[in-house]
Amino acid sequence: MLIHYKCPNCGDDMAFDSESGKLTCGSCGRTDSIEDFSEEFITTRFSDEEAKEYVCNNCGAAVITDADTSATTCSFCGAGVVLADRVSGNLAPDKVIPFQISKEEARNAFKKWCKNGRLTPKGFMSADRIKGITGIYVPFWLYDLHSIADVKAKATKVRTYTRGDYIYTETKYYDVRRKIDLTFNKVPVDASEKMNDDLMDKLEPYDYGSLKDFKTPYLAGYLAEKYNYDNKDLFPRVKSKVSEYIDKHIGSTISGYSSVQYKEKHVDTRERKASYVLLPVWMVYYDYDKQEHTFAMNGVNGKVVGKPPLSMGKVAAWFGSIAGATFMMAKIITFIIGGEIW
Structure with a gap:
């Protein structure tokens, strides 16, 4: 089953926005709270089994995924879709931390x-x-x-x-x-x-x-x-x-x-x-x-x-600077206590 979120205003695709924490339409700018989003605008299509091929409800193209994918985008129209049968039942997550960086x-x-x-x-x-x-x-x-x-x-x-x-x-x-x-x-x-x-x-x-x-x-x-x-x-x-x-x-x-x-x-x-x-x-x-x-x-x-x-050049220069600093420190200590270092 594919889940597809459609904008109630213009019918375009909606996606989660990390900045606002809401579903956002890229076309008309509408934002909706996830908790309050109406199921009327959630399009679903069911599959008889957990197959690797789904159908995009936006453009009708085949959405090909591997067996581990639970959310992806349609390669043809770019719509973000969720493979609901892969996040339900025993596969349903308990919690999620939403993206906070765009x-x-x-x-x-x-x-x-x-x-x-x-x-x-x-x-x-x-x-x-x-x-x-x-x-x-x-x-x-x-x-x-x-x-x-x-x-x-x-x-x-x-x-x-x-x-x-x-x-x-x-x-x-x-x-x-x-x-x-x-x-x-x-x-x-x-x-x-x-x-x-x-x-x-x-x-x-x-x-x-x-x-x-x-x-x-x-x-x-x-x-x-x-x-x-x-x-x-x-x-x-x-x-x-x-x-x-x-x-x-x-x-x-x-x-x-x-x-x-x-x-x-x-x-x-x-x-x-x-x-x-x-x-x-x-x-x-x-x-x-x-x-x-x-x-x-x-x-x-x-x-x-x-x-x-x-960068091997930078690594060599870095080690050289450490060795040089160690040598200079040894020279200073030797000078203070008397003597010479070669």
Whole structure:
């Protein structure tokens, strides 16, 4: 089933506008609240099964998608459509964070980010080779977790002191026991097979205060993916994600010792709740030096992540400046205390 939002005034296509947070008509400028939009102007067409081909109600053209797409645009007329059968039932998201950065704002933010690259080539810094920018709602699971850590360790405190002509070293040994109760709220893990996990992790944090109950009009005019992995599939990954924070917290409670050797460490992490949400991501495709570089941008705060190309000349100059500064510092210290360095 395709969902298509038509303007009540002129009958043209409507899409979600990140600036106003409303459905907006690009032709007559009409805006409508998503909550109040009349179903009278929502055009739908049903499909007997989850096929890869749908029919655009705007122009009658075939809309071809892969099995994971839940919102797209018609290649012929440009209408933004939502594949309703892919965001309903078990595939219906609980929440969504709408885009808060427009495509033009995303383009400008990316250009600014490129110009700040101190070690990138000049041609890249000009940011004039943007091949495409695509707004995608990426499927995530947000986990609320409860962890209990039970730790046993051997610790030492070492003290060195002088008495008369002798230097003494005193070592005291301690049995350390910690039982720690931790709660994690809204830990995100992307559930799309297509998206790069490292890129998606680095887009954090999102403003979860902006979460809204899911409604299909938020997807109009953007691409969207349905999840490939459910919360059970991704539970090992979210456990691994919080384990680093658990280890750091345990370490922070065992301080003031000269050494700590863990004898036992048992961590039991359980899922309290998992919510299926869609988070906004601008994907930026940049053509440089006959290669396409892919970057991701947080659709709320404009944070850009990705691996830009490096200028070997700038890298060499940077290391040279560090080496030169170190050498000069050594010369100054040597001069102060007397002597020479070669």
